[in-house]
Amino acid sequence: MIKVAPLRYDVIFKKVFSKPHIFTAFVKDIAGIDIEIDKVETEKSFAKNIGKIGSRFDLFAEDKKNRIIVDIQHKRHSDHYDRFLYYHCAAILQQATNSKNYGAPMRVYTIVILTSGDKYKTPVSTTDFAPKTIEGESLEETQHKIIYICPKYLNEKTPETYQEWLKAIDDSLDGEVEESKYHNPIIHEIFATIEEEQITPQEYARMKDEYSNEEYLLKKTQQAKQEGRQEAVEDNAKKMLEKGLDFALISEITGLSLDSLKKILRK
Numbered sequence: 001m002i003k004v005a006p007l008r009y010d011v012i013f014k015k016v017f018s019k020p021h022i023f024t025a026f027v028k029d030i031a032g033i034d035i036e037i038d039k040v041e042t043e044k045s046f047a048k049n050i051g052k053i054g055s056r057f058d059l060f061a062e063d064k065k066n067r068i069i070v071d072i073q074h075k076r077h078s079d080h081y082d083r084f085l086y087y088h089c090a091a092i093l094q095q096a097t098n099s100k101n102y103g104a105p106m107r108v109y110t111i112v113i114l115t116s117g118d119k120y121k122t123p124v125s126t127t128d129f130a131p132k133t134i135e136g137e138s139l140e141e142t143q144h145k146i147i148y149i150c151p152k153y154l155n156e157k158t159p160e161t162y163q164e165w166l167k168a169i170d171d172s173l174d175g176e177v178e179e180s181k182y183h184n185p186i187i188h189e190i191f192a193t194i195e196e197e198q199i200t201p202q203e204y205a206r207m208k209d210e211y212s213n214e215e216y217l218l219k220k221t222q223q224a225k226q227e228g229r230q231e232a233v234e235d236n237a238k239k240m241l242e243k244g245l246d247f248a249l250i251s252e253i254t255g256l257s258l259d260s261l262k263k264i265l266r267k
Contacts, residue, residue, distance in 0.1 A: 001176055001177070001178050001179075002176070002177060002179055002191060002195055003175055003176055003195070003196045004172050004175060004176065004177055004191060004194045004195055004196060005172075005175070005194045005195075005196060005199045005203070005207065006172050006173045006174070006175055007115065007169050007172045007173065007194065008115045008116065008172075008173050009206075009207045009210050009211075010058070010074065010075060010206075010210060011203050011206040011207055011210065012194055012199075012203065012207065013058075013074045013113075014042050014058065014059060015193060015194065015203065016190050016193050016194060017040070017059050017072060018040045018042055018059060019040070019193075020037050020038060020039060020040055020061070021186075022186055022189065022190065023037065023040050023059065023061060023070075023072070024036075024037060025186045026072075026111075026165060026186075027070050027072075027109070027111070029161040029162065029165060030111055030147060030149065030161070030162060030165065031070070031109050031111065031145070031147060032161075033066075033068060033070075033109065034066070035061065035063040035066060035068050035070060036063050036065050036066060037061045037062070037063050039061070040059055040060070040061045041057070041059070041060045041061065042058065042059055042060075043056055043057075043058070044056065044057040044059075044060035044071075045057070046090070046094050048094075049090075050089075050090045050093045050094055051086075051090065053086065055086065055087045055090040055091075056087075057071045057073070057087060057091075058071070058072060058073045058074055058075070059071065059072040059073075059074075062106070064106075067105055067106045067107065068106055068107050068108075068109065069091055069106050069107070069108045069109070070108075070109045070110075070111070071087065071088070071091060071108070071109070071110045071111070072110075072111045072112075072113065073087065073110065073111070073112045073113070074112075074113045074115065076114045076115070076116045076117070076118070080112060080114065080118075080148075081148075084110055084112050084146060085127065085146065087110065088108060088110040088127075088144070088146050091108045091110075092104045092108050092144060104142075104144070107143050107144055108144045108145075109144070109145050109146075109147070110145075110146045110147070111146075111147045111149065112146065112147070112148045112149070113149055113151070113169065114148060114149070114150045114151075115151060115152075115169060115170075115173065116152075117150055117152050117153070118148070118150045118153075121150070121153050122150065122153055123149060123150055123151075123153040123154050123155060123157075123158045123162070123166065124147065124148070124149050124150075124158060124159065124162065125147075125148045126145060126146065126147050126148070127145065127146040127148075128145055129142045129143070129144040129145065130142055130143050130144075130145075149162065149166060151166040151167070151169040151170035152170050154166045154167060154170065164182055164183070164184045164187055165184075165187070167181075167182075168182060168187045168190065168191070172191075172194065177191055179191050233254050233255070233256065234256070234260075234264055236254065237250055237254045237256055237260075237261060237264055238264050238265075238267075240253070240254075241261065241264065241265050247261055
């Protein structure tokens, strides 16, 4: 058992997956494609934006020989399906502006890693851009793809090539991993890279900043939910007051004080 920095933090995730050989090994097992790259860009953005919203890619690599672009995104958002579809399309459309026709010379793969989970609670889901016949046969056209993976929902139906990667990512989230359970040498290299002793003071500082930001956003979300519920309670109380129900009965049903009900009535 060793102590590690959790892969839920952007700074740690990028520390690992910005290494070209780890990036390519991961892409091979998740997307089923071989790519040849000599660098992985972090926080990649295009000089000219497509649309009114700029796109920023966590980890971005181009294999110009095999004409493939791969983008790995790792942070969960409330709108992650729409957000990463937008990013994915931006990477396609950016190519079309530089070509002689509408075609995108390079296939685009986006892999989204949702370490904190997803409402659908499925380990793997895909958005496939290839057209299909009415019988369901895929045509060899527009072979772009988005792959969403949620490590916490790993199960026996998850493809075998995904298993150790998802298990390792999820295993790291509590800050400890049992490295003897893993056979893939790349996974062992990842654990060695994120072992506590290998994390720099600067990386620890960024981890703390990320944690503070997540904590702040969580509190704001909880507050908004509470305020939303309070507003709904007051709306229901107002309707009951308008119907002439007894104050004491309304107070018992809603939990609002008599003074609160009088204020609602005066609004």
